[in-house]
Amino acid sequence: MTAESSQRRAEGAGISGLEAHLETVQFPQGSCLMREGSPGDACYLIVSGEIRTEVERPDFDSNGVVSFMGPGAVCGELGLLDDSPRSASVYAHTDVTARRLTAGALRELCDRDPQAGVMMLRWLARSAAEKARTFSRDLEEFIFTGPRG
Numbered sequence: 001m002t003a004e005s006s007q008r009r010a011e012g013a014g015i016s017g018l019e020a021h022l023e024t025v026q027f028p029q030g031s032c033l034m035r036e037g038s039p040g041d042a043c044y045l046i047v048s049g050e051i052r053t054e055v056e057r058p059d060f061d062s063n064g065v066v067s068f069m070g071p072g073a074v075c076g077e078l079g080l081l082d083d084s085p086r087s088a089s090v091y092a093h094t095d096v097t098a099r100r101l102t103a104g105a106l107r108e109l110c111d112r113d114p115q116a117g118v119m120m121l122r123w124l125a126r127s128a129a130e131k132a133r134t135f136s137r138d139l140e141e142f143i144f145t146g147p148r149g
Contacts (some may be wrong), residue, residue: 022105051092069106
């Protein structure tokens with residue numbers, strides 16, 4: 001999913017009209033947006049900059065980089081949707097500006113305006129589903145053709 005299509009989807013889902021529920025946050029390069037195993041208490045819509053998703057690899061000296069994402073991408077939505085601990089850590093690969101949606105703000109939105117809440121939940125679910133489909137395609141390609149490079 002491109003940043004532009006993600007932004008259009010966000011606007012189509014009414015996200016642009018939900019400014020009261022989204023907080024603008026800044027992350028300097030190298031800082032941690034979320035840590036693997038921590039509570040899924042918020043998600044982030046990347047406005048500018050690039051983030052890096054990593055998983056712990058206890059048998060190695062370094063973590064495994066899973067993906068890089070830029071403007072228009074969403075991270076952390078799965079933990080927010082199912083109230084599960086984070087499955088990966090996310091770092092600011094460059095300076096990042098993002099819009100944060102907390103679990104509390106999402107609950108408040110669903111209570112105050114159920115229709116807008118449903119639109120937001122659908123948008124978050126589509127983002128999570130798109131990542132799962134992309135991961136599945138990439139894994140299939142890796143299994144059948146070997147690593148890229």
